[in-house]
Amino acid sequence: MKPNSGTLVIDISGEKAEAYEGVYQCIARNEHGSALSNNIVIRQSRSPLWSKERIEPITVQRGMSLVLQCRPPAGLPPPIIFWMDNNFQRLPQNSRVSQALNGDLYFSNVLMDDNRNDYICYARFPHTQTIQQKQPITVNVLDSKCF
Secondary structure, three states: OEOOOOEOOOOOOOOOHHHHOEEEOOEEEEOOEEEEOOOEEEOOOEOOOOOOOOOOOEEEEOOOOEEEOOOOOOOEOOOEEEEEOOOOOEOOOOOOEEEOOOOOEEEOOOOHHHOEEEEEEEEEEOOOOEEEEOOOEEEEEEOOOOO
16 A cells, blocks of 8 residues: 555565456445545456367358357457458458447358358457467358259
């Protein structure tokens, strides 16, 4: 505690930050009474590892809808999600292809041009300055005339 400042400083050098995770609350007392701050929750910023599961190719008929799941590992704060190809180009989004708040990529109407083997979901963890990627997803689009 910094004297007369109302500021709590925790020195965690040489110790595990997890030991200081928890709920903190400031209480001030004097001859006039007491005051309580709101609770604050302290957690270490993390960027957990993404499992390297093998993703089976997805086959879909032209004209159908499709959802490519991202499902990044949880982090504090939550990661920023974006989709790119093998050339690190952002995948175009429009009224037909859009990213949901949870990071999943939605296709309202699959076209033959959506046939590719490099749909890659990336998660950027801002506080740890790290970016992780999911294994590439292959989408095989079948012409609806073929059965």
